[in-house]
Amino acid sequence: MEKNAKIYVAGHRGLVGSAIVNNLKAKGYTNIIGKTHKELDLLDQKAVKTFFETEKPEYVFLAAAKVGGIVANNTYRADFIYENLQIQNNIIHQSYKHNVKKLMFLGSTCIYPKNCPQPMKEEYLLTSELEYTNEPYAIAKIAGIKMCESYNLQYGTNFISVMPTNLYGPNDNFDLEKSHVLPALIRKIHCAKLLNEKKYDEVIQDLGVNTLIEAKAYLANFGVDENRVEIWGSGKPRREFLWSEDMADACVFLMENRDFKDTYTTQEGSNTTCSSNEVKNKEIRNTHINIGTGVDISIKELAETIKEIIGFQGDLYFNTDKPDGTMKKLTDPSKLHSLGWKHKVELRKGIEKMYEWYQQ
Ligand SMILES: NC(=O)C1=CN([C@@H]2O[C@H](COP(=O)(O)OP(=O)(O)OC[C@H]3O[C@@H](n4cnc5c(N)ncnc54)[C@H](OP(=O)(O)O)[C@@H]3O)[C@@H](O)[C@H]2O)C=CC1
Numbered sequence: 001m002e003k004n005a006k007i008y009v010a011g012h013r014g015l016v017g018s019a020i021v022n023n024l025k026a027k028g029y030t031n032i033i034g035k036t037h038k039e040l041d042l043l044d045q046k047a048v049k050t051f052f053e054t055e056k057p058e059y060v061f062l063a064a065a066k067v068g069g070i071v072a073n074n075t076y077r078a079d080f081i082y083e084n085l086q087i088q089n090n091i092i093h094q095s096y097k098h099n100v101k102k103l104m105f106l107g108s109t110c111i112y113p114k115n116c117p118q119p120m121k122e123e124y125l126l127t128s129e130l131e132y133t134n135e136p137y138a139i140a141k142i143a144g145i146k147m148c149e150s151y152n153l154q155y156g157t158n159f160i161s162v163m164p165t166n167l168y169g170p171n172d173n174f175d176l177e178k179s180h181v182l183p184a185l186i187r188k189i190h191c192a193k194l195l196n197e198k199k200y201d202e203v204i205q206d207l208g209v210n211t212l213i214e215a216k217a218y219l220a221n222f223g224v225d226e227n228r229v230e231i232w233g234s235g236k237p238r239r240e241f242l243w244s245e246d247m248a249d250a251c252v253f254l255m256e257n258r259d260f261k262d263t264y265t266t267q268e269g270s271n272t273t274c275s276s277n278e279v280k281n282k283e284i285r286n287t288h289i290n291i292g293t294g295v296d297i298s299i300k301e302l303a304e305t306i307k308e309i310i311g312f313q314g315d316l317y318f319n320t321d322k323p324d325g326t327m328k329k330l331t332d333p334s335k336l337h338s339l340g341w342k343h344k345v346e347l348r349k350g351i352e353k354m355y356e357w358y359q360q
Protein backbone atom coordinates (compact mmCIF):
# COMPACT_ATOMS: atom_id res chain seq x y z
CA MET A 1 0.00 0.00 0.00
CA GLU A 2 1.30 3.43 -0.90
CA LYS A 3 1.48 5.80 2.09
CA ASN A 4 -0.87 8.30 0.40
CA ALA A 5 -3.30 5.69 -1.00
CA LYS A 6 -6.96 6.16 -0.09
CA ILE A 7 -7.77 3.52 2.51
CA TYR A 8 -11.35 2.86 3.67
CA VAL A 9 -11.71 1.25 7.10
CA ALA A 10 -15.30 0.01 7.37
CA GLY A 11 -16.26 -0.06 11.06
CA HIS A 12 -13.58 2.49 11.98
CA ARG A 13 -15.08 3.22 15.41
CA GLY A 14 -15.32 -0.42 16.50
CA LEU A 15 -12.88 -2.48 18.55
CA VAL A 16 -10.79 -3.62 15.58
CA GLY A 17 -11.52 -0.81 13.12
CA SER A 18 -10.35 1.88 15.56
CA ALA A 19 -7.13 -0.07 16.23
CA ILE A 20 -6.53 -0.47 12.47
CA VAL A 21 -6.90 3.31 11.96
CA ASN A 22 -4.39 3.99 14.77
CA ASN A 23 -1.96 1.42 13.39
CA LEU A 24 -2.17 2.84 9.86
CA LYS A 25 -1.60 6.38 11.17
CA ALA A 26 1.38 5.25 13.22
CA LYS A 27 2.88 3.62 10.11
CA GLY A 28 2.59 6.87 8.13
CA TYR A 29 -0.58 6.34 6.07
CA THR A 30 -2.14 9.71 5.46
CA ASN A 31 -5.39 9.21 3.54
CA ILE A 32 -7.66 7.06 5.73
CA ILE A 33 -11.42 7.38 5.44
CA GLY A 34 -14.30 6.07 7.54
CA LYS A 35 -18.04 6.64 7.86
CA THR A 36 -20.11 6.20 10.98
CA HIS A 37 -23.16 3.94 10.92
CA LYS A 38 -25.32 7.08 10.89
CA GLU A 39 -23.48 8.54 7.90
CA LEU A 40 -23.50 5.31 5.87
CA ASP A 41 -25.70 2.32 6.62
CA LEU A 42 -23.77 -0.58 5.15
CA LEU A 43 -26.99 -2.61 4.87
CA ASP A 44 -28.14 -0.14 2.21
CA GLN A 45 -26.92 -1.41 -1.15
CA LYS A 46 -27.60 1.85 -2.99
CA ALA A 47 -25.88 3.99 -0.37
CA VAL A 48 -22.79 1.74 -0.42
CA LYS A 49 -22.66 1.94 -4.23
CA THR A 50 -22.85 5.75 -4.10
CA PHE A 51 -20.13 5.83 -1.44
CA PHE A 52 -17.73 3.79 -3.59
CA GLU A 53 -18.56 5.86 -6.69
CA THR A 54 -17.87 9.09 -4.84
CA GLU A 55 -14.90 8.14 -2.65
CA LYS A 56 -13.16 5.58 -4.89
CA PRO A 57 -11.12 3.93 -2.11
CA GLU A 58 -8.02 2.05 -3.28
CA TYR A 59 -7.74 -0.30 -0.29
CA VAL A 60 -10.49 -1.60 2.01
CA PHE A 61 -10.41 -3.12 5.49
CA LEU A 62 -13.80 -4.76 6.07
CA ALA A 63 -14.03 -4.51 9.88
CA ALA A 64 -17.74 -3.58 10.03
CA ALA A 65 -20.04 -6.38 11.12
CA LYS A 66 -22.81 -7.35 13.50
CA VAL A 67 -20.72 -8.63 16.41
CA GLY A 68 -21.55 -10.01 19.85
CA GLY A 69 -20.96 -12.64 22.49
CA ILE A 70 -22.40 -16.12 22.78
CA VAL A 71 -25.86 -15.13 24.06
CA ALA A 72 -26.29 -12.29 21.53
CA ASN A 73 -25.34 -14.66 18.69
CA ASN A 74 -27.77 -17.30 19.94
CA THR A 75 -30.62 -14.83 20.54
CA TYR A 76 -30.46 -12.53 17.53
CA ARG A 77 -29.80 -15.30 15.03
CA ALA A 78 -31.67 -13.67 12.14
CA ASP A 79 -29.94 -10.30 12.61
CA PHE A 80 -26.53 -11.96 12.74
CA ILE A 81 -26.93 -13.82 9.47
CA TYR A 82 -28.83 -11.09 7.60
CA GLU A 83 -26.71 -8.09 8.60
CA ASN A 84 -23.37 -9.81 8.15
CA LEU A 85 -24.24 -11.22 4.73
CA GLN A 86 -25.65 -7.89 3.62
CA ILE A 87 -22.71 -5.75 4.84
CA GLN A 88 -20.09 -8.03 3.29
CA ASN A 89 -22.04 -8.52 0.03
CA ASN A 90 -22.35 -4.77 -0.40
CA ILE A 91 -18.73 -3.94 0.38
CA ILE A 92 -17.07 -6.85 -1.43
CA HIS A 93 -19.18 -6.44 -4.57
CA GLN A 94 -18.68 -2.67 -4.74
CA SER A 95 -14.95 -3.14 -4.15
CA TYR A 96 -14.87 -5.35 -7.24
CA LYS A 97 -17.02 -2.92 -9.25
CA HIS A 98 -14.81 0.04 -8.33
CA ASN A 99 -11.43 -1.63 -8.87
CA VAL A 100 -10.26 -1.65 -5.27
CA LYS A 101 -6.62 -2.76 -5.37
CA LYS A 102 -6.84 -4.95 -2.27
CA LEU A 103 -9.52 -5.75 0.31
CA MET A 104 -9.19 -7.50 3.64
CA PHE A 105 -12.23 -9.39 4.95
CA LEU A 106 -12.36 -10.10 8.69
CA GLY A 107 -13.96 -13.40 9.62
CA SER A 108 -13.73 -15.29 12.90
CA THR A 109 -12.46 -18.63 14.20
CA CYS A 110 -16.07 -19.73 14.75
CA ILE A 111 -15.99 -20.72 11.06
CA TYR A 112 -14.26 -23.94 12.13
CA PRO A 113 -16.22 -27.05 13.11
CA LYS A 114 -17.54 -27.38 16.68
CA ASN A 115 -15.39 -30.47 17.28
CA CYS A 116 -12.46 -29.33 15.18
CA PRO A 117 -9.07 -31.01 15.76
CA GLN A 118 -6.91 -28.68 17.87
CA PRO A 119 -5.09 -26.47 17.21
CA MET A 120 -7.21 -25.42 14.23
CA LYS A 121 -5.43 -25.19 10.91
CA GLU A 122 -6.81 -23.24 7.97
CA GLU A 123 -7.56 -26.43 6.05
CA TYR A 124 -10.06 -27.66 8.67
CA LEU A 125 -12.68 -25.26 7.29
CA LEU A 126 -15.88 -27.02 6.12
CA THR A 127 -14.88 -30.44 7.39
CA SER A 128 -17.84 -30.99 9.78
CA GLU A 129 -20.76 -29.30 11.55
CA LEU A 130 -20.58 -25.91 13.27
CA GLU A 131 -21.24 -24.84 16.87
CA TYR A 132 -25.01 -24.18 17.11
CA THR A 133 -24.93 -20.99 19.22
CA ASN A 134 -23.16 -19.03 16.49
CA GLU A 135 -24.04 -20.99 13.37
CA PRO A 136 -25.80 -18.07 11.57
CA TYR A 137 -22.83 -15.74 12.16
CA ALA A 138 -20.32 -18.44 11.18
CA ILE A 139 -22.19 -19.22 7.96
CA ALA A 140 -22.14 -15.53 7.01
CA LYS A 141 -18.38 -15.43 7.68
CA ILE A 142 -17.79 -18.59 5.61
CA ALA A 143 -19.80 -16.96 2.81
CA GLY A 144 -17.46 -13.94 3.08
CA ILE A 145 -14.36 -16.11 2.65
CA LYS A 146 -15.90 -17.89 -0.30
CA MET A 147 -17.04 -14.61 -1.81
CA CYS A 148 -13.51 -13.16 -1.70
CA GLU A 149 -12.11 -16.39 -3.10
CA SER A 150 -14.71 -16.55 -5.88
CA TYR A 151 -14.28 -12.93 -6.97
CA ASN A 152 -10.52 -13.46 -7.07
CA LEU A 153 -10.85 -16.58 -9.19
CA GLN A 154 -13.52 -15.27 -11.56
CA TYR A 155 -12.64 -11.58 -11.77
CA GLY A 156 -8.97 -11.46 -10.80
CA THR A 157 -9.51 -9.27 -7.74
CA ASN A 158 -7.07 -9.25 -4.81
CA PHE A 159 -9.24 -9.89 -1.75
CA ILE A 160 -7.70 -11.58 1.30
CA SER A 161 -9.42 -13.03 4.38
CA VAL A 162 -8.23 -13.30 7.97
CA MET A 163 -9.76 -15.36 10.79
CA PRO A 164 -9.08 -13.75 14.15
CA THR A 165 -9.51 -15.50 17.45
CA ASN A 166 -11.47 -13.83 20.34
CA LEU A 167 -10.34 -10.20 20.60
CA TYR A 168 -10.36 -7.59 23.37
CA GLY A 169 -9.03 -4.07 23.88
CA PRO A 170 -9.87 -0.35 23.89
CA ASN A 171 -13.31 0.51 22.43
CA ASP A 172 -14.64 -2.95 23.24
CA ASN A 173 -18.35 -3.49 23.91
CA PHE A 174 -19.10 -3.67 27.66
CA ASP A 175 -22.87 -4.27 27.38
CA LEU A 176 -23.50 -7.14 29.81
CA GLU A 177 -26.04 -8.89 27.60
CA LYS A 178 -24.36 -8.55 24.23
CA SER A 179 -20.63 -8.35 24.86
CA HIS A 180 -17.95 -11.02 24.80
CA VAL A 181 -16.69 -12.68 27.96
CA LEU A 182 -13.62 -10.56 28.70
CA PRO A 183 -15.23 -7.08 28.74
CA ALA A 184 -18.34 -8.55 30.46
CA LEU A 185 -16.27 -10.01 33.30
CA ILE A 186 -14.25 -6.83 33.73
CA ARG A 187 -17.44 -4.81 34.11
CA LYS A 188 -19.28 -7.30 36.33
CA ILE A 189 -16.35 -7.83 38.68
CA HIS A 190 -15.52 -4.11 38.79
CA CYS A 191 -19.13 -3.22 39.72
CA ALA A 192 -19.22 -5.97 42.39
CA LYS A 193 -16.03 -4.52 43.88
CA LEU A 194 -17.52 -1.01 43.92
CA LEU A 195 -20.62 -2.31 45.73
CA ASN A 196 -18.45 -4.23 48.16
CA GLU A 197 -16.45 -1.08 48.96
CA LYS A 198 -19.68 0.96 49.17
CA LYS A 199 -18.56 3.25 46.34
CA TYR A 200 -22.18 3.75 45.37
CA ASP A 201 -21.77 6.94 43.31
CA GLU A 202 -19.20 5.23 41.13
CA VAL A 203 -21.40 2.21 40.45
CA ILE A 204 -24.37 4.45 39.62
CA GLN A 205 -22.17 6.41 37.22
CA ASP A 206 -20.73 3.25 35.65
CA LEU A 207 -24.19 1.91 34.85
CA GLY A 208 -25.68 5.27 33.83
CA VAL A 209 -28.67 4.91 36.19
CA ASN A 210 -30.10 7.34 38.78
CA THR A 211 -30.27 5.44 42.05
CA LEU A 212 -28.51 2.68 43.95
CA ILE A 213 -31.72 0.63 43.88
CA GLU A 214 -31.71 0.73 40.07
CA ALA A 215 -28.01 -0.13 39.96
CA LYS A 216 -28.44 -3.12 42.28
CA ALA A 217 -31.51 -4.35 40.38
CA TYR A 218 -29.69 -4.08 37.05
CA LEU A 219 -26.66 -5.97 38.33
CA ALA A 220 -28.84 -8.61 40.00
CA ASN A 221 -30.18 -9.47 36.50
CA PHE A 222 -26.64 -10.47 35.63
CA GLY A 223 -25.99 -12.33 38.87
CA VAL A 224 -23.85 -9.62 40.44
CA ASP A 225 -23.97 -8.31 44.02
CA GLU A 226 -21.39 -7.08 46.54
CA ASN A 227 -20.34 -10.62 47.45
CA ARG A 228 -20.42 -12.62 44.23
CA VAL A 229 -20.35 -12.57 40.45
CA GLU A 230 -22.03 -14.97 38.07
CA ILE A 231 -19.93 -16.55 35.31
CA TRP A 232 -21.90 -18.05 32.42
CA GLY A 233 -21.57 -21.76 31.71
CA SER A 234 -19.38 -24.32 33.45
CA GLY A 235 -16.12 -22.35 33.31
CA LYS A 236 -14.57 -25.30 31.47
CA PRO A 237 -14.54 -23.99 27.86
CA ARG A 238 -11.17 -22.76 26.73
CA ARG A 239 -10.66 -19.59 24.70
CA GLU A 240 -7.71 -17.86 23.07
CA PHE A 241 -7.55 -14.06 23.40
CA LEU A 242 -5.70 -11.53 21.26
CA TRP A 243 -5.18 -7.85 22.11
CA SER A 244 -6.97 -5.72 19.48
CA GLU A 245 -3.89 -3.58 18.75
CA ASP A 246 -1.91 -6.76 17.94
CA MET A 247 -4.80 -7.83 15.72
CA ALA A 248 -4.68 -4.48 13.88
CA ASP A 249 -0.93 -4.77 13.46
CA ALA A 250 -1.35 -8.23 11.91
CA CYS A 251 -4.03 -6.91 9.54
CA VAL A 252 -1.86 -4.05 8.30
CA PHE A 253 1.16 -6.37 8.04
CA LEU A 254 -0.82 -8.78 5.84
CA MET A 255 -2.24 -5.97 3.69
CA GLU A 256 1.31 -4.78 3.13
CA ASN A 257 2.85 -8.18 2.54
CA ARG A 258 0.32 -10.66 1.17
CA ASP A 259 -1.67 -10.91 -2.02
CA PHE A 260 -4.40 -13.42 -2.79
CA LYS A 261 -2.04 -15.42 -4.98
CA ASP A 262 0.24 -15.96 -1.97
CA THR A 263 -2.47 -17.17 0.36
CA TYR A 264 -3.92 -20.40 -0.92
CA THR A 265 -3.01 -24.03 -0.85
CA THR A 266 -3.48 -26.25 -3.89
CA GLN A 267 -5.30 -29.55 -4.01
CA GLU A 268 -1.99 -31.16 -3.15
CA GLY A 269 -1.86 -29.04 0.01
CA SER A 270 1.28 -27.07 -0.77
CA ASN A 271 1.56 -23.31 -0.69
CA THR A 272 1.85 -21.90 -4.16
CA THR A 273 2.32 -18.62 -5.90
CA CYS A 274 1.14 -19.65 -9.34
CA SER A 275 -0.16 -17.12 -11.85
CA SER A 276 -3.86 -16.55 -12.51
CA ASN A 277 -3.75 -18.75 -15.62
CA GLU A 278 -2.38 -21.63 -13.61
CA VAL A 279 -4.98 -20.94 -10.93
CA LYS A 280 -7.75 -21.77 -13.40
CA ASN A 281 -6.59 -25.38 -13.57
CA LYS A 282 -6.53 -25.97 -9.83
CA GLU A 283 -9.00 -26.34 -6.99
CA ILE A 284 -8.28 -23.37 -4.75
CA ARG A 285 -8.95 -23.89 -1.04
CA ASN A 286 -8.06 -22.34 2.32
CA THR A 287 -7.25 -18.84 1.20
CA HIS A 288 -7.79 -17.40 4.69
CA ILE A 289 -5.15 -16.89 7.38
CA ASN A 290 -5.61 -17.48 11.12
CA ILE A 291 -4.71 -14.64 13.48
CA GLY A 292 -4.15 -15.81 17.03
CA THR A 293 -1.62 -16.38 19.78
CA GLY A 294 -1.68 -20.19 19.82
CA VAL A 295 -2.31 -20.13 23.61
CA ASP A 296 -5.64 -20.64 25.38
CA ILE A 297 -7.05 -20.49 28.91
CA SER A 298 -10.21 -21.85 30.59
CA ILE A 299 -13.01 -19.39 31.36
CA LYS A 300 -12.59 -20.26 35.06
CA GLU A 301 -8.90 -19.31 34.95
CA LEU A 302 -9.75 -16.18 32.99
CA ALA A 303 -12.36 -15.11 35.58
CA GLU A 304 -9.93 -15.74 38.44
CA THR A 305 -7.21 -13.71 36.71
CA ILE A 306 -9.60 -10.78 36.16
CA LYS A 307 -10.79 -11.01 39.77
CA GLU A 308 -7.20 -10.86 40.99
CA ILE A 309 -6.27 -7.91 38.74
CA ILE A 310 -9.35 -5.95 39.83
CA GLY A 311 -8.87 -6.92 43.46
CA PHE A 312 -12.40 -8.20 44.20
CA GLN A 313 -12.62 -10.18 47.44
CA GLY A 314 -15.96 -11.94 46.84
CA ASP A 315 -16.84 -15.21 45.10
CA LEU A 316 -17.31 -16.34 41.53
CA TYR A 317 -20.07 -18.86 40.75
CA PHE A 318 -20.94 -20.72 37.56
CA ASN A 319 -24.43 -20.64 36.02
CA THR A 320 -24.72 -23.75 33.87
CA ASP A 321 -28.12 -22.65 32.53
CA LYS A 322 -26.09 -20.35 30.27
CA PRO A 323 -24.37 -21.87 27.23
CA ASP A 324 -20.74 -23.01 27.16
CA GLY A 325 -20.49 -22.91 23.37
CA THR A 326 -17.50 -24.59 21.77
CA MET A 327 -15.37 -26.32 24.42
CA LYS A 328 -12.07 -25.44 22.73
CA LYS A 329 -11.14 -23.30 19.76
CA LEU A 330 -7.45 -22.68 19.59
CA THR A 331 -5.91 -21.43 16.36
CA ASP A 332 -2.81 -22.80 14.77
CA PRO A 333 -1.12 -19.51 13.82
CA SER A 334 1.90 -21.18 12.17
CA LYS A 335 1.00 -19.84 8.71
CA LEU A 336 1.10 -16.29 10.10
CA HIS A 337 4.27 -16.97 12.13
CA SER A 338 6.00 -18.31 9.02
CA LEU A 339 5.34 -14.97 7.33
CA GLY A 340 7.19 -13.18 10.13
CA TRP A 341 4.40 -11.86 12.37
CA LYS A 342 3.79 -12.78 16.02
CA HIS A 343 1.64 -11.15 18.73
CA LYS A 344 3.33 -8.97 21.37
CA VAL A 345 0.83 -8.52 24.23
CA GLU A 346 0.34 -11.53 26.50
CA LEU A 347 -3.04 -12.02 28.15
CA ARG A 348 -2.32 -10.88 31.71
CA LYS A 349 -0.66 -7.67 30.52
CA GLY A 350 -3.55 -7.13 28.09
CA ILE A 351 -6.16 -7.48 30.83
CA GLU A 352 -4.24 -4.98 32.99
CA LYS A 353 -4.13 -2.50 30.08
CA MET A 354 -7.80 -3.07 29.33
CA TYR A 355 -8.83 -2.51 32.97
CA GLU A 356 -6.81 0.69 33.06
CA TRP A 357 -8.54 1.86 29.86
CA TYR A 358 -11.95 0.90 31.26
CA GLN A 359 -11.42 2.90 34.44
CA GLN A 360 -10.42 5.98 32.47
N1 LIG B 1 -14.54 -8.87 18.81
C1 LIG B 1 -14.12 -10.10 18.63
O1 LIG B 1 -13.81 -10.81 19.58
C2 LIG B 1 -13.99 -10.65 17.24
C3 LIG B 1 -14.31 -9.92 16.11
N2 LIG B 1 -14.15 -10.49 14.88
C4 LIG B 1 -14.49 -9.76 13.65
O2 LIG B 1 -13.71 -8.57 13.58
C5 LIG B 1 -14.47 -7.55 12.92
C6 LIG B 1 -14.54 -6.32 13.80
O3 LIG B 1 -15.21 -6.67 15.01
P1 LIG B 1 -15.27 -5.69 16.26
O4 LIG B 1 -14.38 -4.54 16.02
O5 LIG B 1 -15.13 -6.53 17.46
O6 LIG B 1 -16.77 -5.21 16.20
P2 LIG B 1 -17.41 -3.87 16.76
O7 LIG B 1 -18.83 -4.17 17.05
O8 LIG B 1 -16.57 -3.28 17.82
O9 LIG B 1 -17.32 -2.91 15.49
C7 LIG B 1 -18.09 -3.13 14.36
C8 LIG B 1 -18.32 -1.82 13.68
O10 LIG B 1 -19.18 -2.03 12.56
C9 LIG B 1 -20.14 -1.00 12.52
N3 LIG B 1 -21.37 -1.44 11.87
C10 LIG B 1 -22.12 -2.52 12.17
N4 LIG B 1 -23.20 -2.55 11.38
C11 LIG B 1 -23.13 -1.48 10.56
C12 LIG B 1 -23.94 -0.98 9.52
N5 LIG B 1 -25.07 -1.59 9.16
N6 LIG B 1 -23.57 0.16 8.90
C13 LIG B 1 -22.44 0.81 9.27
N7 LIG B 1 -21.61 0.38 10.23
C14 LIG B 1 -21.97 -0.76 10.87
C15 LIG B 1 -20.41 -0.69 13.97
O11 LIG B 1 -20.96 0.59 14.12
P3 LIG B 1 -22.16 0.79 15.21
O12 LIG B 1 -21.61 0.28 16.50
O13 LIG B 1 -22.43 2.23 15.16
O14 LIG B 1 -23.30 -0.06 14.70
C16 LIG B 1 -19.01 -0.81 14.58
O15 LIG B 1 -18.31 0.41 14.50
C17 LIG B 1 -15.83 -8.15 12.60
O16 LIG B 1 -15.84 -8.65 11.30
C18 LIG B 1 -15.93 -9.30 13.57
O17 LIG B 1 -16.78 -10.30 13.08
C19 LIG B 1 -13.68 -11.75 14.74
C20 LIG B 1 -13.34 -12.50 15.82
C21 LIG B 1 -13.46 -12.02 17.15
Ligand SMILES: C[C@H]1O[C@H](OP(=O)(O)OP(=O)(O)OC[C@H]2O[C@@H](n3cnc4c(=O)[nH]c(N)nc43)[C@H](O)[C@@H]2O)[C@@H](O)[C@@H](O)C1=O
Nearest residue numbers: 069070073108110134179180181184231232233323324325
Ligand atom coordinates in the same frame (compact mmCIF):
# COMPACT_ATOMS: atom_id res chain seq x y z
C1 LIG C 1 -15.55 -14.16 19.12
C2 LIG C 1 -16.57 -15.22 19.25
O1 LIG C 1 -17.54 -14.82 20.22
C3 LIG C 1 -18.65 -15.69 20.45
O2 LIG C 1 -18.26 -16.94 20.87
P1 LIG C 1 -17.64 -17.27 22.26
O3 LIG C 1 -16.19 -17.47 22.11
O4 LIG C 1 -18.38 -18.38 22.86
O5 LIG C 1 -17.84 -15.89 23.01
P2 LIG C 1 -18.09 -15.26 24.41
O6 LIG C 1 -16.98 -14.33 24.63
O7 LIG C 1 -19.45 -14.67 24.47
O8 LIG C 1 -18.06 -16.46 25.47
C4 LIG C 1 -16.93 -17.23 25.74
C5 LIG C 1 -17.20 -18.16 26.89
O9 LIG C 1 -17.27 -17.37 28.08
C6 LIG C 1 -18.42 -17.73 28.82
N1 LIG C 1 -18.83 -16.61 29.68
C7 LIG C 1 -18.77 -16.61 31.03
N2 LIG C 1 -19.29 -15.48 31.53
C8 LIG C 1 -19.64 -14.72 30.45
C9 LIG C 1 -20.22 -13.44 30.35
O10 LIG C 1 -20.54 -12.76 31.32
N3 LIG C 1 -20.42 -12.97 29.08
C10 LIG C 1 -20.10 -13.69 27.96
N4 LIG C 1 -20.30 -13.15 26.74
N5 LIG C 1 -19.56 -14.94 28.06
C11 LIG C 1 -19.36 -15.45 29.28
C12 LIG C 1 -19.41 -18.14 27.76
O11 LIG C 1 -20.47 -18.89 28.29
C13 LIG C 1 -18.51 -18.92 26.81
O12 LIG C 1 -18.34 -20.22 27.28
C14 LIG C 1 -19.43 -15.95 19.23
O13 LIG C 1 -20.21 -14.91 19.03
C15 LIG C 1 -18.55 -16.28 18.03
O14 LIG C 1 -19.29 -16.03 16.89
C16 LIG C 1 -17.23 -15.57 17.96
O15 LIG C 1 -16.69 -15.36 16.92
